[in-house]
Amino acid sequence: MEILNRNLDASSNVILSLSLSLSLSLSLSISLLVGIKFELKDGKTHPVDSSDFTFSKAGYYAIKEHFVKKAIALEPWMEIEVHIPDDFSGAVLNSISERRGTTSNLEVSDGQTVISASVPLKEMFGYTTKLRSMTRGLGEFTMEFKKYEALETADENDLISLYRDSDQYKKQQSSEFGV
Numbered sequence: 001m002e003i004l005n006r007n008l009d010a011s012s013n014v015i016l017s018l019s020l021s022l023s024l025s026l027s028l029s030i031s032l033l034v035g036i037k038f039e040l041k042d043g044k045t046h047p048v049d050s051s052d053f054t055f056s057k058a059g060y061y062a063i064k065e066h067f068v069k070k071a072i073a074l075e076p077w078m079e080i081e082v083h084i085p086d087d088f089s090g091a092v093l094n095s096i097s098e099r100r101g102t103t104s105n106l107e108v109s110d111g112q113t114v115i116s117a118s119v120p121l122k123e124m125f126g127y128t129t130k131l132r133s134m135t136r137g138l139g140e141f142t143m144e145f146k147k148y149e150a151l152e153t154a155d156e157n158d159l160i161s162l163y164r165d166s167d168q169y170k171k172q173q174s175s176e177f178g179v
Contacts, residue, residue, distance in 0.1 A: 017052035021059030074148035076121040084139040089113040099123035
């Protein structure tokens with residue numbers, strides 16, 4: 001997490017309070033959060049109403065506002081390379097498409113086909129068994145992380161529902177401060 005202080009006239013204690021509040025709020029997520037940056041655009045401290053608590057509360061509401069309206073849920077995508085005999089290439093290409101995969105390269109030589117594709121990680125569970133079944137035990141694949149991509153809307157809605165049903169979310173909502 002990174003905090004960029006542009007024009008906020010605040011003591012290091014206030015920035016520390018804000019930073020701790022943001023970190024605590026982010027740590028309550030059930031998912032990994034990456035690339036989080038906060039920019040403090042403007043503001044001043046006042047002796048009467050500027051306290052660690054008020055800046056902590058501002059940090060909490062910044063998180064709540066952002067994640068309710070602007071956050072994007074991401075899913076890991078994997079780069080796979082599938083090695084199979086030529087006879088099975090059609091079935092394997094179909095299985096990759098069924099798993100929301102996109103083929104990037106297809107090489108054929110000496111009776112062997114190598115397929116390179118990108119596929120969401122969650123779609124790859126059980127693929128070893130499926131591939132061996134399709135190729136009579138002759139197919140194999142490798143997989144490595146490629147990137148994060150935005151979840152499809154239906155999957156994102158399912159994830160939000162799952163989180164709202166969790167004990168962690170209910171505990172967070174029931175506390176006065178929200179964290």
